[in-house]
Amino acid sequence: MRKIVFIILLIANTSTLSAQLKIGDEIPGIVLKNQNNEIVNSNQFKGKFILIDFWASWCAPCRLGNKKLVKLNNDYGADKIHIIGISVDTDKSKWIKAIEKDKLKFTQLIDPKGFDATTAIQFGVEALPSKFLFNEKGVLIAINPTDEEISKYINEKK
């Protein structure tokens, strides 16, 4: 009896520890809904740089960071880098308001469970904002890169 409990605890423990994306890992398949309630699959963006940005409407540093991403998106265009914002807002209306207010034109998806959101756990998100940059092969090349670093990666590829 005690042994079984111990084993269950052990399994529960290791499964929570392993949920952390590392450099060199492949992009996990993400299937979430956008602000128009359409299902978006991250696989469709393969072949170009993908930046995944975890944020929430109530997170002030995220909102500031998003403004920079708008600029990055305008500078390079979606054929060079595809930016995907994943909000962990539990209140969908606040999320949509934030998208409109900050004029976010790049892909926006929602996983509305805060830090308990499946994708947040999958990526090992422990703080907001969190950014993950994947190359055109879908391999993770940087965690929380600065805008300058992202530009450098894209320009190197030219």
Next chain:
Amino acid sequence: MKKINNTYLLTAATLIMMLLGTNTYSQISKAEIRATGLTCSMCSNAINKQLKSLPEVVNIETDLNTNTFTVTLTEGNTLSPKVFKEKVEKAGFFIGSLVLTTNAETIKKDGYILVNDTSNNNAEVQIQILDKGYVTDKEFKKLSKSLKNIVTYTSNNEDDFHIKYLN
């Protein structure tokens, strides 16, 4: 073998429940923690994780507008308010305010010192901890002046909790 184990477990469970039943006088049922710090406390999962590591924590709710974590605790726990301070600080933040919901009997015990004279006949009371590390620095400075006649307050003993009723 299995049968023996089951009876054993049942007896243990009953015993624990009996113990809990007689011990309910010393418990905090809810803690409302407002966190402060240099960075956005809600943008980090650290406080949540630290609080969840306590076996006495049943549920944590967050209010994003007030930066407050509302923690529901198991019945019959014997947690000291100190635990919340330790956990929040371990996560890299500070307590801005700590409000506890507790049985009226609990605060008659050693360590709790009431600083306002208002009487309270409620069976369940809401109290705020006023000591250093449980209020903002600014509030602590103010309180140090207004409570300067209370010797225990100025001596900053970490096991003394100066409280005021909120209900």
